[in-house]
Amino acid sequence: MAAVSGVLPQVPEPRAAVFRTFSKPRPAHARRQAAATKRKCQASSEAPPAKRRSKASFLPAKKTAAKETRRTLKGKAQRTFSPKKPSAGARDGDQERKPGAKTSSLFKNNPEIPELPRPVVKQVQEKVFTSDAFQALDLHPHLISTINTVLKMSSMTSVQKQSIPVLLEGRDALVRSQTGSGKTLAYCIPVVQSLQAMQSKIQRGDGPYALILVPTRELALQSFDTVQKLLKPFTWIVPGVLMGGEKRKSEKARLRKGINILISTPGRLVDHIKSTKNIHFRQIRWLILDEADRILDLGFEKDLTVILNAVNAECQERQNVLLSATLTEGVARLADISLHDPVSISVLDESHDVSSPESEAFLEASPPQATDELDGFAIPAGLEQHVVVVPSKLRLVCLAAFILQKCKFERDQKVIVFFSSCELVEFHYTLFLQTLLSGSGALAPEHLPSTSTPLKFLRLHSALEQEERTAVFQDFTHSKTGILFCTDIAARGLDLPQVTWIVQYNAPSSPAEYIHRIGRTARIGCHGSSLLVLAPSEAEYVNSLASHKINVSEVKMEDILSVLTKDDCFKGRRGGSQKSRAAGPQEIRERATVLQTLFEDYVHSSEETVSGAKKALQSFIRAYATYPRELKHIFHIRLLHLGHMAKSFGLRDAPKNLCASAMKKKKANLKRPDLQRKKTQSKQRLAEILRSEYASGMETGGTKIT
Numbered sequence: 001m002a003a004v005s006g007v008l009p010q011v012p013e014p015r016a017a018v019f020r021t022f023s024k025p026r027p028a029h030a031r032r033q034a035a036a037t038k039r040k041c042q043a044s045s046e047a048p049p050a051k052r053r054s055k056a057s058f059l060p061a062k063k064t065a066a067k068e069t070r071r072t073l074k075g076k077a078q079r080t081f082s083p084k085k086p087s088a089g090a091r092d093g094d095q096e097r098k099p100g101a102k103t104s105s106l107f108k109n110n111p112e113i114p115e116l117p118r119p120v121v122k123q124v125q126e127k128v129f130t131s132d133a134f135q136a137l138d139l140h141p142h143l144i145s146t147i148n149t150v151l152k153m154s155s156m157t158s159v160q161k162q163s164i165p166v167l168l169e170g171r172d173a174l175v176r177s178q179t180g181s182g183k184t185l186a187y188c189i190p191v192v193q194s195l196q197a198m199q200s201k202i203q204r205g206d207g208p209y210a211l212i213l214v215p216t217r218e219l220a221l222q223s224f225d226t227v228q229k230l231l232k233p234f235t236w237i238v239p240g241v242l243m244g245g246e247k248r249k250s251e252k253a254r255l256r257k258g259i260n261i262l263i264s265t266p267g268r269l270v271d272h273i274k275s276t277k278n279i280h281f282r283q284i285r286w287l288i289l290d291e292a293d294r295i296l297d298l299g300f301e302k303d304l305t306v307i308l309n310a311v312n313a314e315c316q317e318r319q320n321v322l323l324s325a326t327l328t329e330g331v332a333r334l335a336d337i338s339l340h341d342p343v344s345i346s347v348l349d350e351s352h353d354v355s356s357p358e359s360e361a362f363l364e365a366s367p368p369q370a371t372d373e374l375d376g377f378a379i380p381a382g383l384e385q386h387v388v389v390v391p392s393k394l395r396l397v398c399l400a401a402f403i404l405q406k407c408k409f410e411r412d413q414k415v416i417v418f419f420s421s422c423e424l425v426e427f428h429y430t431l432f433l434q435t436l437l438s439g440s441g442a443l444a445p446e447h448l449p450s451t452s453t454p455l456k457f458l459r460l461h462s463a464l465e466q467e468e469r470t471a472v473f474q475d476f477t478h479s480k481t482g483i484l485f486c487t488d489i490a491a492r493g494l495d496l497p498q499v500t501w502i503v504q505y506n507a508p509s510s511p512a513e514y515i516h517r518i519g520r521t522a523r524i525g526c527h528g529s530s531l532l533v534l535a536p537s538e539a540e541y542v543n544s545l546a547s548h549k550i551n552v553s554e555v556k557m558e559d560i561l562s563v564l565t566k567d568d569c570f571k572g573r574r575g576g577s578q579k580s581r582a583a584g585p586q587e588i589r590e591r592a593t594v595l596q597t598l599f600e601d602y603v604h605s606s607e608e609t610v611s612g613a614k615k616a617l618q619s620f621i622r623a624y625a626t627y628p629r630e631l632k633h634i635f636h637i638r639l640l641h642l643g644h645m646a647k648s649f650g651l652r653d654a655p656k657n658l659c660a661s662a663m664k665k666k667k668a669n670l671k672r673p674d675l676q677r678k679k680t681q682s683k684q685r686l687a688e689i690l691r692s693e694y695a696s697g698m699e700t701g702g703t704k705i706t
């Protein structure tokens, strides 16, 4: 199959059947080139036959995947992306493909898929809506009409019904209700109502009366948008947003003119506290921490202390409100330092009988406690949660098949896929764009099945320029369909309409993050679904979720992969299609192999792409090493099979240098007397890395007072 270095054909490996149906009609010169490539491919396909499959194969097949792929090559050599000459990187030791080596052995030597534990847990549920109209509240008539006409809302949600009167009474509060239940308005309405009612009319130059802290820039923009809408009738009250990525100068200018309701990420605010002389908190009446547990979790504690000190130094009398769908011990600790005689508001219905009188949201007028996860977190009733166990080698094709199923063969599907790092998002985004999209190595329109929808890929992570981040956020918000690849910066608070599926390709590091990620769908009483992808060694995670009252139902990997039989782009040698013959397990395996080969060919098309895949793999391993201690027995790097993982990055073999450097480091560490100190340092570095995901964007440059 593979050629020895030196006689390697220009096109590294012909996977003609893969590319044939993916290509567009080509001009004459391209056809001549393809014919030449075809000849080369035919020549290279005369390599010795691959070995027969071993009996230890997962899903035993009659023929090897490698064999099948090679057979598809004959006489079908067209590429849909333009590979550069096999590069040094692509040919170096670990990636070199030896004569007779297998193309892909996706279904061989995989670990058994274990029987998943089936714990039965009673999920916590909340009732989203009440029958009470906003008119029932003592609000300014213009505010009510804005809610009704601009926001187009008539009845209150449970959390709004419970929170708004309490906050209008002037109490501090700790508010917990499920994702997508309307917490933003639960605090924005009382803030606007109280500020417009102030006896001496607010002046812009007075500065901030309300300070709203949120963990991410997108959430800051979203909350700003809501506040802006509510303020329509009250034009003298000026809202403003501070967030990383924007020009500091323009923010300073806006601060100088005056912002009355200030929405910010903590890091950015701290930066202004330290560097902007026009910022003051003399008038502060409200301090709101949205996603309060996250703000604490991510090491924002230090920033928060700076902010609280700055606010306390100028003003003691204010209302404090903390909100989140997930209360943890951390929140309670935070509550200790910032709340005064707070009311704890929790919208819960554990009875599951949402029509019974007892199931009404209840108000618990007590100090907040460490409500930790023992209670379980409420999950929207319309959310169906699934889990699929996939051997590492098959992860990539499984994800691709799932996306194709949802976004190509079903209508109006909006999917968010969560990854554990920016590098992973970038890698998968580029790979899918280059291989599955029309025009760049993908499906030519004439080959698209009539039922299919064009794919639209987007990505969101902290390493993007702010302008692009905002554009992507807006684009996905207003799209009817699409696939958003993202890190956890999109996990909290974002209200992206009509998201139908959440995929967690990398498992989250805590049950709280699981809840927030899946909470991007099934919002405000709608329906949605989620899929968690686990490796066989991670199956135990289902029990961990169950201990937090989270129920997931299993879907079989084969059922996800079977979509490939709907798509003749992935036809194997025997060319079976759904029309010509029934799709059996063998055909599914063949097509999965064709798809994997498409990925591998792209990855191995240049030195750059090989190196990108290696970096992504490295990033995956780094992220894997950061699971908290209580999950280490499930997610431990020693449980990973590097060679198998490499396949899920389109690499044909495990990169040797990656292993070697990791091992060397481990050995060296064992000999070190100062190991403990180093460990602490690396933990700190890790915290920094995680933190950078939510950074203010103002880390670089001096902090000159202006």
Ligand SMILES: Nc1ncnc2c1ncn2[C@@H]1O[C@H](COP(=O)(O)OP(=O)(O)OP(=O)(O)O)[C@@H](O)[C@H]1O
Residues within 6 Å of the ligand: 153, 154, 155, 156, 157, 160, 177, 178, 179, 180, 181, 182, 183, 184, 185, 324, 325, 492, 493, 494, 495, 519, 523, 524
């Ligand atoms: N009373 C209401 N009637 C109809 N829709 C509402 C109402 N209140 C809020 N919404 C809508 O519900 C959606 C979710 O609201 P919001 O983003 O405030 O939820 P949340 O509880 O803060 O979620 P998360 O925990 O994920 O941050 C938004 O689109 C919002 O406009």
